[in-house]
Amino acid sequence: MLQNYQPMAKNSNLSQAKSAKNDEFYTQYADIQNEINAYIDYNPDVFRGKTILLPCDDPEWSNFTKFFAQNFERFGLKKLISTSYAVESKAVKSGYMPSLFETQSPDFDEIKTRIKGKIFTLDSDTNGNGRIDVEDLQWKYLDRDGDFLSEEVTALRDESDIIITNPPFSLFRDFLLWIIKANKKFIIIGNNNALTYKEVFPLIKNNQVWLGNGFNAGNAYFRIVSGADKYVSGVYDETSGLVKFRNCCWLTNLEHGRRHQPLQLMTMAENIKFSKHKEIKGVGYKRYDNYDAIDVPFTDAIPSDYEGVMGVPITFLDKYCPEQFDIIWRGGDMEWAEKECDFFTPPLPLKMAEYKKQDRTWRVQNPYLLCENDKVQTVYQRIFIQKKK
Numbered sequence: 495m496l497q498n499y500q501p502m503a504k505n506s507n508l509s510q511a512k513s514a515k516n517d518e519f520y521t522q523y524a525d526i527q528n529e530i531n532a533y534i535d536y537n538p539d540v541f542r543g544k545t546i547l548l549p550c551d552d553p554e555w556s557n558f559t560k561f562f563a564q565n566f567e568r569f570g571l572k573k574l575i576s577t578s579y580a581v582e583s584k585a586v587k588s589g590y591m592p593s594l595f596e597t598q599s600p601d602f603d604e605i606k607t608r609i610k611g612k613i614f615t616l617d618s619d620t621n622g623n624g625r626i627d628v629e630d631l632q633w634k635y636l637d638r639d640g641d642f643l644s645e646e647v648t649a650l651r652d653e654s655d656i657i658i659t660n661p662p663f664s665l666f667r668d669f670l671l672w673i674i675k676a677n678k679k680f681i682i683i684g685n686n687n688a689l690t691y692k693e694v695f696p697l698i699k700n701n702q703v704w705l706g707n708g709f710n711a712g713n714a715y716f717r718i719v720s721g722a723d724k725y726v727s728g729v730y731d732e733t734s735g736l737v738k739f740r741n742c743c744w745l746t747n748l749e750h751g752r753r754h755q756p757l758q759l760m761t762m763a764e765n766i767k768f769s770k771h772k773e774i775k776g777v778g779y780k781r782y783d784n785y786d787a788i789d790v791p792f793t794d795a796i797p798s799d800y801e802g803v804m805g806v807p808i809t810f811l812d813k814y815c816p817e818q819f820d821i822i823w824r825g826g827d828m829e830w831a832e833k834e835c836d837f838f839t840p841p842l843p844l845k846m847a848e849y850k851k852q853d854r855t856w857r858v859q860n861p862y863l864l865c866e867n868d869k870v871q872t873v874y875q876r877i878f879i880q881k882k883k
């Protein structure tokens with residue numbers, strides 16, 4: 495439990511703390527419940543007979559373990575496995591204290607508690623009270639520190655059907671690839687920046703991975719350990735002890751209803767007449783100079799009747815309905831632009847040099863607009879989409 499953590503020593507080195515890779519953000523129970531309910535609503539048997547692995551989750555801290563243990567029977571799970579990462583291997587160790595649950599167990603070991611990961615399993619009514627729940631969790635130390643990449647946690651991955659967690663933010667890419675490699679179903683928390691990673695984006699384009707139901711209004715609030723606020727890069731609220739991130743999302747390859755609901759959109763003419771965005775209303779849509787496509791700076795301003803290619807913000811992915819649009823690719827990928835894209839036209843070398851002078855970060859493969867006086871305006875982070883034929 496969180497109160498087991500002691501505040502950090504006052505003289506701890508702040509700059510060192512800031513540069514440490516803080517992965518200690520704990521997901522709130524209500525957020526887990528809200529997300530998982532979307533899958534259950536869509537398919538009440540989605541977890542029935544399945545083995546679920548929670549690979550970054552010590553039940554002392556993680557609501558994932560509590561949530562799935564409490565719902566073990568309702569979901570019809572076959573087995574729940576939860577593993578934790580040794581405190582000595584964590585970047586932020588913030589006053590770790592083993593829980594009473596662990597110290598009062600005959601298996602408690604004061605060295606192992608710091609350097610070994612732990613495994614918790616649930617598959618039967620061990621206390622004979624007639625139900626399987628959180629009270630029946632069995633635990634032991636792992637042989638190693640619980641690193642998800644270790645052989646022993648990888649073997650647990652292979653044994654399981656579905657992997658669910660909020661993984662370490664700093665290792666998100668490795669974590670997702672670790673799951674994909676084993677071809678497992680998953681529901682995990684990530685961030686919007688990761689959606690355009692070269693390893694992740696093709697999976698999204700090909701409908702192998704998509705965004706989950708999502709956080710309330712796109713804001714995610716995580717609990718942090720007491721004293722770790724100096725390690726935090728998001729917005730920290732002292733009163734609630736929660737840190738807010740605006741760019742978090744759930745990623746999954748399990749079906750939930752929301753992604754099949756098409757966006758309600760206006761036609762191009764309607765947008766130009768009625769759009770709430772001053773950039774569109776009475777103005778219209780600009781064309782990129784280097785791509786034969788229009789720029790649509792807001793997802794809700796996508797014109798429903800436009801047949802050509804459109805560049806839309808990454809946040810579109812949260813509203814992406816595969817029956818409504820095709821994802822073509824992401825802007826800014828040089829290799830794709832040069833070799834595969836049939837609507838990319840680079841400017842002449844002289845122009846390029848001029849644009850580069852205007853804006854040192856300018857890159858030819860990023861979609862850009864030409865403003866008055868031939869000034870370039872790079873439009874970062876666009877995804878090219880087209881209405882489903």
Ligand SMILES: C[S@@+](CC[C@H](N)C(=O)[O-])C[C@H]1O[C@@H](n2cnc3c(N)ncnc32)[C@H](O)[C@@H]1O
Pocket residue numbers: 517518519520521549550551555556557558578579584640641642643659660661662663665
């Ligand atoms: C973002 S936190 C989330 C914790 C928990 N899953 C939750 O949502 O409440 C990620 C957790 O992964 C742990 N972690 C960091 N590196 C890890 C690794 N290589 N293998 C397993 N866990 C790791 C961190 O110590 C941290 O507790």
